[in-house]
Ligand code: SF4
């Protein structure tokens with residue numbers, strides 16, 4: 001019937017309108033900004049850099065590998081590598097980003113930077129109140145503006161953050177075991193040369 005779809009749509013709207021007075025499920029809007037809906041876990045807008053501990057600069061997980069910079073489709077990430085090193089999340093000495101900027105006026109929230117990062121160093125935030133009158137400087141975020149704690153990550157994406165923590169803890173155990181084995185092998189090698197000449201000397205041969 002001609003107009004059947006329109007009538008169905010109007011009926012659904014009327015059902016929701018009337019239902020919103022009696023059912024919380026149908027009341028899908030709030031009086032923003034006084035009232036706010038907590039974003040669901042899958043919400044994402046712009047990336048942030050995760051840091052561990054209390055010091056954002058020391059705790060940044062990013063090792064400036066620049067994979068995200070290369071893979072970002074609109075090329076809105078800009079990284080400058082450090083010339084010195086600092087310990088990463090696993091205690092390994094690594095370079096770090098002396099500069100890490102994201103132009104969020106260009107970012108299209110695709111999350112590719114997050115997918116390609118091998119260090120769990122960049123994640124998607126849920127902060128959306130970012131309006132500014134400064135179109136250029138105000139939307140170019142530097143590493144300090146981008147740095148947010150692992151606690152923040154847990155708060156906005158608890159399931160993913162718990163998985164990441166478990167994975168990093170497992171990797172740290174493996175890395176510690178590997179370092180211990182390497183140290184033991186090096187110590188054994190250092191002792192070996194002193195014992196070897198006597199052991200190899202042919203039978204019956206005496207010292208000159
Ligand atoms: S979310 Fe996409 S567009 Fe934005 S910085 Fe990451 S890779 Fe680039």
Ligand code: SF4
Pocket residue numbers: 061062063064065066067068069079116117118119120121122
């Ligand atoms: S955020 Fe990840 S992928 Fe990007 S430079 Fe840092 S460590 Fe590499």
